Every structure is written in structure tokens, then in C-alpha cells.
Amino acid sequence: MQQPNFTPTANLMLRETASQTAGPYVHIGLALAVAGLPERDEEIWNELAKDSASGERIEVVGRVIDGNGDLVRDALLEAWQADSSGHYQPAFDLKAPFNSFGRTATTAEGDSEWRFVTVKPGAIARPDGRTMAPHINLAIFARGVNIHLQTRLYFDDESEANADCPVLGAIESPSRRQTLIARREDSEGGLPRYRLDIVLQGEGETVFFDF
Numbered sequence: 001m002q003q004p005n006f007t008p009t010a011n012l013m014l015r016e017t018a019s020q021t022a023g024p025y026v027h028i029g030l031a032l033a034v035a036g037l038p039e040r041d042e043e044i045w046n047e048l049a050k051d052s053a054s055g056e057r058i059e060v061v062g063r064v065i066d067g068n069g070d071l072v073r074d075a076l077l078e079a080w081q082a083d084s085s086g087h088y089q090p091a092f093d094l095k096a097p098f099n100s101f102g103r104t105a106t107t108a109e110g111d112s113e114w115r116f117v118t119v120k121p122g123a124i125a126r127p128d129g130r131t132m133a134p135h136i137n138l139a140i141f142a143r144g145v146n147i148h149l150q151t152r153l154y155f156d157d158e159s160e161a162n163a164d165c166p167v168l169g170a171i172e173s174p175s176r177r178q179t180l181i182a183r184r185e186d187s188e189g190g191l192p193r194y195r196l197d198i199v200l201q202g203e204g205e206t207v208f209f210d211f
Contacts, residue, residue: 055084055119086122133161
């Protein structure tokens, strides 16, 4: 007769999902240059918009900060956004002037900043007739984050649209809303730059969404 503990422990436990094993390993498949590996000929990376893209071409930068106030130097971020007219482009094409999807990562060097080159998105009409303010959807993967986090980046020079945005307005605390607002800053003659630091937990924690 088999003993109660005869079945191997591995067969009694649920396996980790892909997101739960993200950690530093996700860079091996999705951020080859950051992982120190040869890049593929065709790579989805952080330039969503080429020079020929319609709209205002911008740079979006930031850091990922943990609950101790330390930089997370091996996070990977994915962006999903509308074009300058407020429409998402579902078909990805590296030759296209603009793609709605991109990836970036923090690094071990310097200030460990992530960076996207894109266009400032337009406002997005919802089926209920309301309009969402211009924003970029962000997904964050990192070690210690078992299920990737979802948040949004809004723009500080879109104050009127932000005030009317039904999603941003659903956050009751005004101070919490500010954790999603990227600040425009001087870019030393380059592209207009917006900065947003993502705080994973603790004081100033970024608002994260369930969708």
C-alpha cells in the first residue's frame, strides 16, 4: 500500500506560469542587447515611431523603483498605445512609420532608465461616448513580481483632457492620480521628453490596474 506522501511533491504543486518565471530571464528572449546577447535581424524594441510617423515625435523615459527606494535594474516594460489620431494599430510591421507596440528595459548602468521613442498619442473615444485622455499603457515585468503589473502614463500638458478622463477620474485620490502623470522636461535640443518613474510599492506607489 502506498504511503500518503508517496506522490512526488512536484506533482502536487501548480507549475509556475510564464509571467511568474519572468525575473531576469525574460531578457534572454525579449531584450537580447540588454542581456548581452546578439540581436536578431528583426527585433521588437523601443522605437515605436520613425521620423516619418505622423504626429509629434517624443521621447518617454523613467526608472523603476522598489519598496526600499532602490532602482530595479533588470525590469522589462511593454508599451501599447494609440497613434496621434487616437487609433490603435493592431498589425505590427517593423517597416511601418508607427507601431502601437514596443518593448524596453532598465539597465545595470548609470541611472538605469527605460526609454521609448514614439509619438504623442491622441485622445481615445470609448464605446460609451466618453473620451480617454492621451495615454500609453505599460506592462512591467521584473524579478519578485509574480504577475506582471499594468499601469498607464498620462501627460502633464494635457490637464484638461486628464480632468475629463473616465479612467483617470476613477482614481479617487488626487495625489494617487499624480503617480500616472509624466512630466515634460528640457531635452537639450532633442525630442520633447516626458519622464515617469514607476514605484512598485511603498511611499508614492504607482497606481496599478487589474486589466
